[in-house]
Amino acid sequence: MQVAGSIDELLADATDRRPLDGPGKSGARLERVTIGGTPYVVKHLDHDADWTLRVADIPGSATVELWRRGILARLPACFNQPIVAVAHDEERPTLAALLMHDVGEWLVPATDEPIGLEQHERFLRHMATLHTTFWETEIDVVSPSTRYLELSPRMAAAEAALGSDHLVPRLVAQGWPLLEDVAPELAAVVVPLVHEPGPLVDALATTPQTFVHGNWKLDNLGTDQWGRTVLLDWELPGVGAGLSDLAWYLAINCRRLPTSKEDAVATYRGELERQGVDTGGWWDRQLGLCLIGAMVQFGWEKALGGRDDELAWWEERVLGAAPLLENG
Structure with missing residues (x-):
């Protein structure tokens, strides 16, 4: 699909341009604009300002690449995909932008309250629909290794070397050393994978693959x-x-889930099976490995919360699944 060659071209007919505050923590800048009488939101992407773009290391951004390949147009009908046009600046290749319908009124409110059960279960069913739609289809935009290294000490050190003052990389740097103090057995499994996720990635590659979003917060x-x-x-x-x-989804949204994690897993699995995916034979292996993977991504965050029931839940699952890494 077409990608505009500059942000100026993308926004040539825009009027009433105003900055828009949002909950993002990556460094992206949002703007509200009007084009032809219709309101839109523009997400400005700058590799020099956005640590998540530096991690992914995709020219323009991973989203621009998905648009270019037409993958976003292939999403199942249960999704509202708001992007209508994108730009990757040819003269300033670190810059890109996404022009989107304004969906702000429909987003989950940024509170600490649990979401409704119906919405939670719908998210899980639609997640399963995304995965069944692309089941065993390899879409190689961002690799699993890169995904598992996003919130690693390596990322935090790279950002510190750049003089980055973003909050998340600083918290990542603080949290990983704490994990060895508050949950040493958990740390013994996941910390080596935080530095080299190869054993986890290789073990997961023996289970069914699909197209994943990577950030269901x-x-x-x-x-x-x-x-x-x-x-x-x-x-x-x-x-x-x-x-x-x-x-x-279970790790990052843990405080706002209206059901147990076990019930959420069962809802997702039930939808896969309803859509014709046979989960026998591989399910327990992939689940265990992915729960380990979630702590490779969020062990630092759980450590910052201290030793509580949430950390204990993850520790029990990771220790139970650790032998799967040895049997890869």
């Missing part, structure tokens, strides 16, 4: 008036284990 999600799921911020998409999206 509630800040990126919403439900429109037709019951479709709004899914934003395709910063780390590509081939991967479907359950890695589920494990990420």
Whole structure:
């Protein structure tokens, strides 16, 4: 699909341009504009300002690449895909932009309250639909290794060397050393993988693969008036284990889930099977490995919260699944 050669070209007819505050923590800048009487939101992407773009290391951005390949146009109908045009600046290749319908009214409110059960289960069913739509299809935008290294000490050190003052890299740097103090057995499994995720990636590659979004946090999600799921911020998409999206969802949204993690897993699995995916034979292996993977991504965050029931839940699952790494 067409990609505008400059942001100026993308916004040539825009009027009433105003900055827009949002919950993003990556460094992206949002702007509200009007084109032809219709309101839009522009997400400005700058590799020099956005640490997530530096991690993915995709020219323009992973989202621009998905648009260029037409992958976003192939999303199942249960999704509200708001992007209508994109630009990758030819003269300033570190810059890109996404022109989107304004879906702000439908996004999950940024509070600490649990979301509704119906919405939660819809998110899980639609997640499964995304995965079944691309089942065993390899879309190699961002690699699994890159995805598992996004929140690693390596990333935090690279950002510190650049003089970056973004909050998340600083918290990552603080959290990983704490994990060895508050949960040493958990750390013994996941910390080596934080530095070299190869054993985890190789083990997961023996299970079914699909196309994953990579960031199913509630800040990126919403439900429109037709019951479709709004899914934003395709910063780390590509081939991967479907359950890695589920494990990420359980880890990052843990305080706002209206059900147990076990019930959420069962809802997702039930939808896969309803759509014709046989989960026998590989399910337990992929689930265990992806729960390990979630702590490769979020062990630092759990450590910052201290030793509580949340950390204990993950520790029990990771220790139980650790032998799967040895049997890869």
